[in-house]
Amino acid sequence: MTLELLYFAWVRERIGLPRERVETRAATVAELVTELSAREARYALAFADLRALRVALDQDLAEFDAPLAGVREVAFFPPMTGG
Amino acid sequence: MTLELLYFAWVRERIGLPRERVETRAATVAELVTELSAREARYALAFADLRALRVALDQDLAEFDAPLAGVREVAFFPPMTGG
């Protein structure tokens, strides 16, 4: 499956790019994270502490155990600081 | 002692005037109210239910048992409805 990955704030800075397209067979967000972390140190660093991260699937907040079936866009970012 | 009495809202309407000067020997607000109520029916009507009235002594909210010694201005009015 092809996913559009988006990174924001310090996740974007650590990974070094704002978005990328990946081919994956990961069934859940957690599996995708494991796959990315195994790729390169900068991913492992960005995903080191999942409690400090949030994830959105097709622009809705989700949990890390959420399935990826049917999803097109996955965004990783730190807790939001709007307002 | 000479007191300046002020009436607001429906108290003013029932008594029929916004202010007046009175000579009194009343020691407390309650005594003054009794004295005024004995004067004329319109006062008795205005002061019929003290729970529906508020009093201010020299522009500070007070209780009906407050002493009048040293006071110059006594205002009677219904509960306030500002804002």
Place this chain on the structure above:
Amino acid sequence: MVVRIDPAPFDAGAELNRFSARAAGAGAVVSFSGIVRGNGGLSAMEIEHYPGMTEKAVAAILAEAAERWGLLDALVIHRHGRLTPGETIMMVATAAAHRAEAFAAAEFLMDYLKSRAPFWKKEYGPGGATWVAARDDDETALSRWLPEAAFPQDR
């Protein structure tokens, strides 16, 4: 701190901008505007007040809010006289470092102005003129600010 008790209409937006510009160091500005509602066929409202005591009572309420929430600035404008539906009756504004204080202080000001500042509203409608009765709700609202009560800002 600004207190203005005046029958004249005022521009709430312009007041808010002036207030915010003056409140150096504020991270949060909250405003409240009260507007005459035309419901029930109301055609006009007349607001009576107690000149002298009004300014004194409002200034005291403002000072307490400023002290209690460490406000950087606060504003109360309250009209009196005759107003028609859609007109702005009054506004409050509060400026603080953070939002919780600005919100709590603005609510406190409104609760106190409702029941402790000497204003009285008379409504003119199809059934004639009637003095607005104080609501039990308004007294209940005040009780949440008593020192013994749990403070909303502590949530």
Place this chain on the structure above:
Amino acid sequence: MVVRIDPAPFDAGAELNRFSARAAGAGAVVSFSGIVRGNGGLSAMEIEHYPGMTEKAVAAILAEAAERWGLLDALVIHRHGRLTPGETIMMVATAAAHRAEAFAAAEFLMDYLKSRAPFWKKEYGPGGATWVAARDDDETALSRWLPEAAFPQDR
């Protein structure tokens, strides 16, 4: 309902006036403005957001507030990009028949925008650039709006 996510500066006072004029039947309008503070030697702030999700998340939060407090109207304007101390970052406004609903809804909107709308702040100061960390307080603030919690508007 108005949602505007835009890097451009805006005039909070003019927005408030337009909003109040449009909110026919409202007796109460509450506004909140968030302003960049220059404390700690902060020289600028940069706000990043997630285009697409931001509009969607803010619209959902607005819709929930409108439904929950029977709002007549509500507004959220939020800037992104580079801002300097004294600049207005964002504003919310709520219009309701009565003040309790307008205040509660504005506080709810702020609490949710703080922690549930995809914005991230980076501060530039004497020590360099740092991403603003989410505060535990902000999560605590959210919990008061859970259906099981005692609602401030019930006080």
